[in-house]
Amino acid sequence: MQSGLCHSSTLLAANNMSCSTTVAIGNSVFPPNSNSKSRNSQNRREVISLLQKCKHYQIPQIHAKIIRNGQDQDPFVVFELLRLCSNLKSIDYASKVFRRTQSPNVYLYTALIDGFVSSGYYLDAIRLYCQMVNEFIFPDKYAITSVLKACGFGLALEEGREVHAQALKLGLSSNRSIRMKLMGLYGKCGEFESARQVFDEMPEGDAVAATVMITCYAEYGLVEEASGVFDGLREKDTVCWTAMIDGLVKNGEMNRALEVFRDMQRKNVWPNEVTLVCVLSACSHLGALELGRWVCSYIDKNNIECNCIVGGALINMYSRCGDIDGAVEVFSRMKKRDVSTYNSMIEGLAMHGKSTMAIEMFREMMKRGLKPNSITFVKVLNACSHGGLVELGFEIFHSMTNSHGIQPQIEHYGCVVDLLARSGRIEEAYSFIERTKMAPDHIMLGALLSACKIHRNLELGERVAEMLVNCDDADSGTFALLSNVYAASGKWKEAARVRALTKEAGTPKEPGCSLIEVNNEIHEFLLGDIRHPQKENIYRKLEELNPVLKREGYSPATEVVLHDIGERQKEWALAIHSERLAICYGLISTKPCTTLRIVKNLRVCNDCHSMIKLIAKITKRKIIMRDRHRFHHFENGACSCGDYW
């Protein structure tokens, strides 16, 4: 939340302006002392009409005209001026105009409170409201609505409750807008009993009120409660459907989100651009390329503007679903691009191992006058890291402070550690961490540990492992990696200790899960999954493949399995990693030569990686797989990651 006082900006010094002897508005000139009511109201109408058409840079000019006309105390004119400043985000100017108004009425207070809210100065808005009440100016329904908005965004629950009490006293509590803001206030503050009470007292069937409730519930992860409100509403409009879809997406319920979207279509409710952005986000997570492509053509056919948000969502969808060419095509067709557009494109290219193109994109962005932000540098440094561009990476890292005035944060340092470690300069990466004097996070240490494992530097690996065990923020993925490193060097006790630590910390290992889209439907597989209706055929395919793979020289790399179990059991456990099941299902349910696209939630293990390379070779298929870190394009026995991931 932003708070505190507004920053100062230049304001036309009203007191220094002399009143002219003629009053000029637009092209008309009136003689002085012509105070007839009709002329005044004509002048006012003209100025108000000018204000309504005014651009940001014209504010001082038109304000000067208002002062010259002697209209700077006219509440109607000042009201329009304040609204204009607020809409154009000139809140400093607005507050100075307000301060020069001798006796502001409730309209002017409300206009400035609204201005503070839309600029994010919630505390200022609440203070101004208090000032108004202290001046014995009675709040009306508009003032109360505005200050409740401020209380909601500013999470000022106590102040909000006081305003609620005032609304009750003033007999305004049944006003629909006020109720809506009260729901928003209580919902944002997690006071669902109060929010629900206000909602239940409202007339049934109000889609807007239901949307507010759904959004509040979803923000707190209360998906079932949100769903309950949604299902209980008979007539749902586009925004309400969208809020439900978005709520599910934000809570990781992608399949349910797409189900709701399909239901929306069955009920003939038209999606708008916001709906489509939410659906695209679900597609991105699931790797649902077919549906994503459908959304893309829907946008084209229905002339929906491909603005930066829609375009960015499309780029993310294509690149995260494994179709980087599709992402590039969307990017090149976009008429307007901002930093986020470039960030998405750079990220996509980097994830697909196209580091040089990612760097070119970064340069093109700067050539076009767009300033890279902190996120841009994370993406570009990642590209350098995946492409082994160590020197260039360093150059870009240093340019952050030297040329762009951006202070590197822990994620940037993490990128440099990854950059060095990946290329085998592990000791250098370690001393870089020491030099930064910043407590390393689990991502940084994880990158280093991963490199220790790949470059077989177990001595340093152990030192890093100790640091990781003592690291507060390590997640299940990092612990799994650590446990893997111990298991790989036969240190079963340590491996077990890490597993126990993970349990203690309440971060059990996330179960491996792979998704594949076939005929517009997402199929989900877990380790050794037997839920799929085609399970017999899937496992038969797996058995069929095993001897062929062995003939091709595949031998299971059993050390990647964590538990200290017998060789045959290890082999068996490896054989049913979720990605293998997804691939076998893809093989039996698509035509020969069809590219298979898999999305996996964890990092692919060594063994599956070698096996998939061979499957791609034997079956003459392209297999594109997204794991937790990047994309792997398997083709003809090789992988685009160059066996480093």
Added chain:
DNA sequence: TTAGGGTTAG
């Protein structure tokens, strides 16, 4: 003669 609705990416 002054004003008000809920849903979007990174």
